[in-house]
Amino acid sequence: MCVIIIKHQENKSIDQNILARASAYNPHGLGIVWLDTYDVSYHESKDWRLLQTDRPFIAHFRYATVGKVCKENVHPFPCGYNKDELLMQNGTIKGHGYGSKDVTDTQDLADHLYKIKRAHWSKHLAKFDCRFVTINTKYKSYQMYNREDWVRQDGVWYSKGNILTKMVAVYGTLKQGKSNHRLLKGVPFIGAGKTKDKYPMIVSGLPYLYDEKGVGHNVNVEVYECDGMDMNALDSLEGHPTFYERRKTDIVLDDGEVMNVWIYFINERFSLLPEETKNNLKQSYEGRDWGVLSNRFKRSVGEVENTSDESLTSDFLDEWDDWNSIQEAKDSLQKQLTKSKRTLQELKEDINGYTQREYAHDNLCPTCGCQCAVDEFEGLAYCAPCEEMYYADIEFSF
Numbered sequence: 001m002c003v004i005i006i007k008h009q010e011n012k013s014i015d016q017n018i019l020a021r022a023s024a025y026n027p028h029g030l031g032i033v034w035l036d037t038y039d040v041s042y043h044e045s046k047d048w049r050l051l052q053t054d055r056p057f058i059a060h061f062r063y064a065t066v067g068k069v070c071k072e073n074v075h076p077f078p079c080g081y082n083k084d085e086l087l088m089q090n091g092t093i094k095g096h097g098y099g100s101k102d103v104t105d106t107q108d109l110a111d112h113l114y115k116i117k118r119a120h121w122s123k124h125l126a127k128f129d130c131r132f133v134t135i136n137t138k139y140k141s142y143q144m145y146n147r148e149d150w151v152r153q154d155g156v157w158y159s160k161g162n163i164l165t166k167m168v169a170v171y172g173t174l175k176q177g178k179s180n181h182r183l184l185k186g187v188p189f190i191g192a193g194k195t196k197d198k199y200p201m202i203v204s205g206l207p208y209l210y211d212e213k214g215v216g217h218n219v220n221v222e223v224y225e226c227d228g229m230d231m232n233a234l235d236s237l238e239g240h241p242t243f244y245e246r247r248k249t250d251i252v253l254d255d256g257e258v259m260n261v262w263i264y265f266i267n268e269r270f271s272l273l274p275e276e277t278k279n280n281l282k283q284s285y286e287g288r289d290w291g292v293l294s295n296r297f298k299r300s301v302g303e304v305e306n307t308s309d310e311s312l313t314s315d316f317l318d319e320w321d322d323w324n325s326i327q328e329a330k331d332s333l334q335k336q337l338t339k340s341k342r343t344l345q346e347l348k349e350d351i352n353g354y355t356q357r358e359y360a361h362d363n364l365c366p367t368c369g370c371q372c373a374v375d376e377f378e379g380l381a382y383c384a385p386c387e388e389m390y391y392a393d394i395e396f397s398f
Contacts, residue, residue: 001063002026002075002090004133004159006144008035011054014156021163021227023048026061029074033058033086038137040086042074058133058142060088067104076135077107080114084138087113090159091130121145131159162228167261169195169221169251171285172207174234176222178287183233188225194218196250196258200270200281207285209263210270211247217283223251223261238264 003022007014023030023045030043035056043050045061060075067073076086089106098112099105116124125132125145132145144150144157151161158164167190173180176189200216201209209219226234238244244264251259270278364370 001065001092002159003061003163004088004090004131004157005051005057005059005061006133006142006157007051007058007155008056009155010036010056012155013052013054015165016049016052017165018163019048019051022059022061025163026063028064028069029062029071031060031062031075031088033076033135033137033142035140035142038135038140040076040137042071058088058135060090064104065092066099067107068102073104073107075106076133077104077110079110079134082114084136085114086110086135086137088133088135089130090132091128093128093130096128160228165225165227166231167223167259168226168231168234168246169193169223169249169261169263171201171209171219171221171263173285173287174222174237175285175287178285180237183237184224184226184230187230190223190225190259191253191255191257192220192222193251193253194220195263196252199249200278201283201285202273202277202280203282203285207282208266208268210268211265212270215270216281218252220284221251221263223253223259234264240264241267243267 003026005014005022027045030045030047030050032041032043032050033039034041035058048061051057051059062074064073075088079085079087087106087110089109093099093105093109098108100108113121113124121134122143122145128146130146131149133142134145135142149159151158151164153161153164170184172178174184175181195218197213197218198216199209199219200212201207201219210216224230234240235246238246240246243266245267246262246264248260249263251261251263253259
């Protein structure tokens with residue numbers, strides 16, 4: 001839970017969508033250390049626009065897991081009686097007795113650090129599966145801990161990557177109008193294009209792209225801007241990194257812009273494929289009309305197997321297997337969503353002082369009444385005119 005953002009460069013700004021997500025995901029308070037003066041200020045998470053500035057800063061957006069929701073529990077915390085030394089934390093310290101229903105585990109830990117020699121802090125903090133920052137306002141310096149668990153993008157450090165976005169190129173069932181495009185519902189569409197280099201793609205029910213540069217075609221793709229939750233859903237669908245593996249490649253959009261984006265390659269060696277398959281490479285996956293095919297699949301397999309047309313039987317059985325795999329994937333994802341929804345509700349009930357947020361009923365913004373873009377996997381609605389985020393009143397269904 002929570003997220004820490006370290007922007008130490010001046011004359012550099014952070015995308016407002018990243019800051020808006022940080023606020024929406026972590027609604028329980030915002031603490032800022034301004035690195036040009038080392039002044040500290042405390043705010044509500046909805047005041048994230050304060051960070052749309054060239055000033056360097058360290059910001060902490062809180063999501064309460066230990067301790068009540070109040071301004072006193074917003075990071076950073078002074079380390080005991082040393083008011084010049086401050087502590088921020090992302091994560092929850094489990095099994096060490098830190099924190100209570102009123103006090104955060106971070107404040108307890110800060111008081112404990114005061115009793116430890118400063119030279120031993122790094123070793124002590126490495127024991128915990130959390131990300132930390134200590135700030136010394138007297139000497140105007142800061143230090144990151146467990147840096148290997150942080151994410152760096154465009155020169156800015158993030159204690160976790162779920163608020164960041166990645167450009168992803170899709171070429172198969174995730175494209176518009178195809179069976180799995182629901183996973184990209186509400187995700188910003190950047191544009192259509194082709195891979196800059198040629199790659200071999202075969203279609204056997206589903207499309208399979210091989211990482212064999214210079215062979216095949218410049219494959220037709222669609223590019224989307226995905227955040228951390230979107231990426232988790234796509235990685236789960238594609239079986240990354242075991243079945244498919246996500247790697248970077250260059251894409252040329254239809255308007256000529258070249259982008260270096262993520263794309264999913266099948267984890268198989270193209271050289272091991274039969275020659276017949278190598279000679280039947282595709283440039284684009286057109287897919288099938290699954291609504292029509294679903295009616296065909298209501299017939300018994302036995303009826304088709306009895307036909308004298310062996311090619312029809314083979315094609316139909318391939319489609320049948322393809323259809324079943326899609327249904328199994330949908331059922332599995334539905335179970336994950338149901339479980340996540342139940343876990344979120346239980347977590348909300350455990351948070352002392354939790355206040356229900358406004359809902360965007362029927363995807364309409366409660367402030368201005370405009371239609372909101374809804375992310376079904378996070379339960380959030382984003383209103384472009386207001387630039388606000390709300391919990392969305394939606395059902396997890398397909």
